[in-house]
Amino acid sequence: MGSIGFDTKEALDRAKKRVDRLSETLGRTPTASVVTFGCQMNARDSEKLEGILESAGFEIIESEDADFLIFNTCTVRENADNRLFGRLGRVSAAKRSNPWMKLAVCGCMMQENVNVERIKKSYPFVDLIFGTHNIFTFPALLDAVYADENSGHMLIDLWDGTDRIVEDLPIRRKYAFKSGVNIMFGCNNFCSYCIVPYVRGRERSRRPEEILDEVKRLAADGVSEVMLLGQNVNSYGKGTDCGIAFPELLERVSGIDGIRRVRFMTSHPKDMSDDLIEVIAAHDNISRHIHLPLQSGSDRILARMNRGYDRERYLDLALRIKDRVRDAALTTDIIIGFPGETAEDVDLTIDVVKQAGFQNAFTFIYSKRTGTPAASFEDQVDPALAREGFDRLLKVVQETAAAETAKLAGTEGEALVESVNADDKALVTGRLSNNMLVHFPGDASMIGDYVRVRLTDPHGFYYIGKRIENT
Secondary structure (H helix, E strand, O other): OOOOOHHHHHHHHHHHHHHHHHHHHHOOOOEEEEEEOOOHHHHHHHHHHHHHHHHOOOEEOOOOOOOEEEEEEOOOOHHHHHHHHHHHHHHHHHHHHOOOOEEEEEEHHHHOHHHHHHHHHHOOOOOEEEOOOOHHHHHHHHHHHOOHHHOOOOEEEOOOOOOOOOOOOOOOOOOOOEEEEEOEEOOOOOOOOOOHHHHHOOOEEOOHHHHHHHHHHHHHOOOOEEEEEOOOHHHOOOOOOOOOOHHHHHHHHHOOOOOOEEEEEOOOHHHOOHHHHHHHHHOOOEOOEEEOOOEOOOHHHHHHHOOOOOHHHHHHHHHHHHHHOOOOEEEEEEEEOOOOOOHHHHHHHHHHHHHHOOOEEEEEEOOOOOOOHHHHOOOOOOHHHHHHHHHHHHHHHHHHHHHHHHOOOOOEEEEEEEEEOOOOOOEEEEEOOOOOEEEEEOOHHHOOOEEEEEEEEEOOOEEEEEEEEEO
8 A cells, every 4th residue: 555655754743844834924814725727637636736735734725816726737728828827917907816825726737837937927926836747756745845045036846747646645535435546647649739748747546455455445435436537447557567457457446345336538549449348238337328539530530630540440439339238328528629620520520429329429629739749830721611510510429419418318317416406496406327427306415425316407518307316
């Protein structure tokens, strides 16, 4: 079993002493907040940051007026960058009104030098900048931010990469009944449009015994659903001596007492094996939802994207999953407006959407990311043409998703209740094994329960349902 390591524990003790002194100065418990942009990997990193802050003595709140505020950034698309800089501008007023406030920026954006330089120039009130590779050093960084010699200075601690995986960092889970579990970090695929391998580093897999021990601890703590996380879970264990591949790891996790549902995110189509499909088919507590990013239905564009498969191989895989896995639901990601894309290429993508029958598709207009090969392609698509293709695709996605959803009318399923419905407090919101949301009568006491529901009224991407019984 792994450990934090003496240096990290010692740093956390030092940070706690500084927070204790801050508490005496303020006459109250200092507050902290982590604002998360981006994917499930970022969300899991934020839980670790919150765990460290809580262990150091902060009260965790959801407010950008907190005494210690962290923006955990994403850089996959340009709008995420713009959102951060807009938020930084607004926080400047809060910092002026609270002389004790500290502001940190971390995550994927900070692995790009152009963003760091922009913060140094335009947002000098930021106290701390760190990246994706050294979250485990945050206790030491927290201690350093409050050191007298660093008062008023911006601390920057960025690593080019790491092969280190630190186990057992403090974690503050967002939910009592479900949790993400990192099984690997980084990506080796280098799709031509994607910045992730440059900011998250190369693939590193956790030891299977560490993963299984973590899931067992979660189950003992009342967690019944886990999501195994990686940029490409299908390549888990490759190039390491961990001894097992992802299908076996998934099967072992599914067999842990107390775990009623196992999800995973994300699968790369080029690496999804028949062994994995068979494991999913054989175990009812493995989610019937598979997110399988398509990105394009044009072989020419797929080759330029460096995706490693063609449309025929993708469709064969999608249809094989639906044939072998009972009640399987596929979702996907699609990029429109990739350099060189034509209206005919968009037509080919739309054709795959119709044939694959996605329950949902997350569609995006291509966003040029500096440092990726595609950013230097000369045949960038006119934004108006990209928007036209996007609108055509979105219409088909909505129609297809509605048709797939409607097929479930009158069927029953088990929903894990996640929250009280935001719009109608007489309803609760649950999620089925196939990831479909269903809203049905209930109250907050049901959160974390598995409830048998009948799907009665389809609404495109979700259902209104009727409770049958607790299970």
